[in-house]
Amino acid sequence: MHALPLSAPYQLRAQRDDDAGFVAALYSSTRDDLRQMPAEPAVIEQLIAMQQRMQSHGYRQAYPHAAYLVLQRGDTPIGRLILDRQDQVLHLVDIAILPAAQGQGAGSAVLRGLQAQAGAQRRDIHLAVNKSNTAARALYQRLGFRLRGENEVQEQLEWSAP
Numbered sequence: 001m002h003a004l005p006l007s008a009p010y011q012l013r014a015q016r017d018d019d020a021g022f023v024a025a026l027y028s029s030t031r032d033d034l035r036q037m038p039a040e041p042a043v044i045e046q047l048i049a050m051q052q053r054m055q056s057h058g059y060r061q062a063y064p065h066a067a068y069l070v071l072q073r074g075d076t077p078i079g080r081l082i083l084d085r086q087d088q089v090l091h092l093v094d095i096a097i098l099p100a101a102q103g104q105g106a107g108s109a110v111l112r113g114l115q116a117q118a119g120a121q122r123r124d125i126h127l128a129v130n131k132s133n134t135a136a137r138a139l140y141q142r143l144g145f146r147l148r149g150e151n152e153v154q155e156q157l158e159w160s161a162p
Contacts, residue, residue: 004113010106012113015068015080022070022077026096027052063093071097071110078106083114090118092127102135111143119161128154 004012015023031048039047059066063084071079079097083090092114097106118125127145129136130153137155145157 004110005116006113007105007109009074010109011072012069012081012110013072015070019070019077023080024049024052026077026080026098027055029099030096059093063091066093071106073101073106079110081110085123088123090114090121090123090125092125095127107136107139108143111139115143115159115161118159122161124161125159126156127158128156130154 006012028045028048031051034044034048034051037044037047059082063082066082066084069081069083070077071081078101079095081095082093084093085091095107095110114125117123125145126148127140129140131137131150140157143159145159147155148158149156
């Protein structure tokens with residue numbers, strides 16, 4: 001599943017055990033919301049680590065056959081995605097890119113690669129995005145994703161090959 005056609009210099013590889021430190025740092029980089037809490041930094045870091053373990057456990061329970069992939073620019077890990085195939089749907093369970101690597105085309109490269117694979121396999125792509133993540137929502141809209149549902153926190157989006 002990780003043989004997505006990505007544009008250079010981006011590539012995907014299977015997540016390995018030795019990626020645990022990178023994955024933890026990546027998750028931590030996405031949780032500035034928790035850093036706003038009035039608490040000691042050490043307590044906040046413990047909370048972030050606990051949240052990451054809970055998220056990982058939840059994903060593994062809900063998507064036991066998902067592929068965990070590391071996004072690299074050259075040899076440098078810059079992100080991660082979790083993909084799950086469900087019937088005729090390619091479900092993008094999670095995508096995260098380090099803040100320093102955002103806005104440089106990595107997300108677009110991954111999503112276009114997913115769209116090429118999904119189109120060739122006649123699959124739709126489903127994903128959810130936090131309503132507060134305006135940059136990601138704008139990217140998904142530019143790439144042709146449509147709203148298929150929402151709740152107070154997230155929008156559920158889909159893409160179908162033309």
